[in-house]
Amino acid sequence: MPASSRPRSSRTRLRIALAALATLTSAVLTTLPAPAAEADTAAAGHLTGTLSDGAAWVADVPDHWNGTLLLFSHGFGPTVATDAPTGDVRTKLLAEGYAMAGSSYDPHGSMWALNSAEHDQFATLDAVTAKIGTPRRTLAVGQSMGGLVNAQLARDGGGRIDGALGQCGLVAGGTDLDNYQLDAEYTIARLLLPGQDVKLVRFGTAAEASATADLLTKAVTTAQGTPRGRARIALAAAFLNLPAWSPGKDKPAATDWAGQEAQQYDWFAQGVLAFVEGGRYAIEQSVGGDNSWNRGVDYARLLAGSEHAPQVGALYRAAGLDLRADLRTLTEGATLTADPAAVRTAQRTSSAGQGLQVPLLDVHTTADNLVPVQQENRFAARVRASGDGALLRQAYVDRQGHCAFTTAETVAALHALEHRVDTGRWDDVATPAALQRSATALGLDGAAYVSYSPAQLTVGRDGPEPSGRR
Known part of the structure; x- marks a missing residue:
């Protein structure tokens, strides 16, 4: 919401944030037919059905199927079945002969449906192949939260999945997400609302989460x-891993500290905190409590590891503020603890990177406001530590926004993954230059693949909390 606009109610702000995220990560859901409520049905290439847990599934099969089935995992938002990231991508891939399928995940729980998502995707695969026959190959595709599901499928799907394509994936997992978001929320509350008791975790209702989002956003404004x-x-933006490049703006120069902050503020003004708090409420529902903590975090050390540390230091000096004093205040006040059972549940359901069984190509925009590109660095380190680094390739699109990919970029990445599956080699198909050539040659809606290496994710926690909740 622009700073000049009249503030919306907290409930309205949450609804807007969730609706925007669903649009970005789950395609235009309103264009899809309603999921089947009872028995499986088929109609002219469009199949629907219902799984044993109540999850709906959909599939689209072209008249001339090329034998490849794409299993799509949608992002955070309403649990509605969809089988492609966007309608344009669906149209293009159907024209190329691909069949597509995807589930809603279990609709009876949280929108952070990681308790059921992987199981429901495999069950969807079974249901669809029972209808159309065994595919020549099956490729998993996922966006945002679905990118985390997709990484889990790549980890566990050997023999059922042949390869995986992730886009804007939340691959660092739910606990890393909640922890670095907590650092940003805490910084805003402690430094911009001193003396106020701001509820940051363990939301009992969506309204509580929305009220916190509203309070923090007003403080930033x-x-x-x-x-x-x-x-x-x-400083809060650095802890949030928030990009310093916002929609409709030119990228600030490397040392334009004020310009960078202005564009980080754009993301705050457009409602990023409503998404953060709404997402936290959904995750807490899913894992049974608070899976984040800041007790024991050294905020000076945390900032030192951020790519935005020079910007923060320059702005503090220009403002005549004592950065060390603020960081000391944050460190001394860091007493929030996690619920151990929730941490364990999140590790079991909402993480990936413990290995890969099939090739995975991850694609991310360089300025993602909801799932920071730095998550790719964190994920890659875990995959390498498992000994599966050769199966992973990562590519980057120079653009602002979450899941803001063109159809050409998506199709080119899929073709690169197919090369790896067919030949057993990546060769050079996943390089920025090759992906850019492939996408541009499609003559569709353009491409912006670039050579890029994300910075480290600013999270400051390499293992479980030192001790349980107190």
Whole structure:
């Protein structure tokens, strides 16, 4: 929401954030037929059905099927079955002969449906192949939260999945996500709302989460009016791994510290905190409590590992603020603890990177406001540690926004994955230059693949909390 607009109610803000995320990560859901409520049905290449847990599935099969089935995992949002990231991608891939399928995940729980998503995707595969026959090969595709599901399928799907394509994937997992988001929320509350008791975790209702989002967003909006406030916003943005490049703007210069902060503020003003708090409520519902903590976090050390540390330091000096004092305040006040059972559940259901059984190509935009591109660095380190680094390739699109890919970029990445599955070699098909050539040659809607190496994810926790909740 622009700073000049009248603030919306907290409930409205949450609804808008969730609707926007669903649009970005789950395609235009309203264009899909309603899922079947009872027995499986088929109609002119479009199949629907219902799984044993109540999850719906859909599939689209072209008249001239090429034998490849794409199993699509949708992102965070309403649990509605979809089988492609966008309608345009579906149209293009059907024209190329691909069949597509995907499930809603279990609709009876949280929108953070990681308790059922992987199981429901494999069950969808069974249901669809019973209808259309065994595919020549099956490729998993996933976006955002579905990118995490997709990584789990690549980890566990050997023999059933031949390869996987992830886009804007939340591959660092739910606990890393909640922890670095907590650092940003805590920074805003502690430094911009001193003395106020702001509820940051263990939301009992969606309304509580929305109220926190509203309170924190208003604090940021007010703070943007002063140099001291802008310096502290930059500090919170660094902990949130928030990009300094917003939609409709030119990328700021490398040392344009004020310009970078202004574009980070754009993301705050457009409602990123409503997504953060709404997502936290959904994750807490799913894992049975709070899986994040900051007790024991050294905030000076945390900032030192951020790519935005020079920006924050420059803005603090320009504002005449003592950065060390603020970081000391944060460290001394860091007493939030996790619910151990929730941490264990999140590790079991909402993480990936413990290995790969099939080739995985991950694609990410360089300025992702909801799932920071730095997650790819964290994920790759875990895959390498498991000994499966040769199966992973990562590619980057130079663009602002979450899951903001063109149809050409998506199709080119899929073709690169197919090369790896067919030949057993990546060769050079997943390089930025090759992907750019392949996407451009499609003559569709353009491409922006670039050579890029993401920075480290600023999260400051390499293992479980030192001790349980107190």
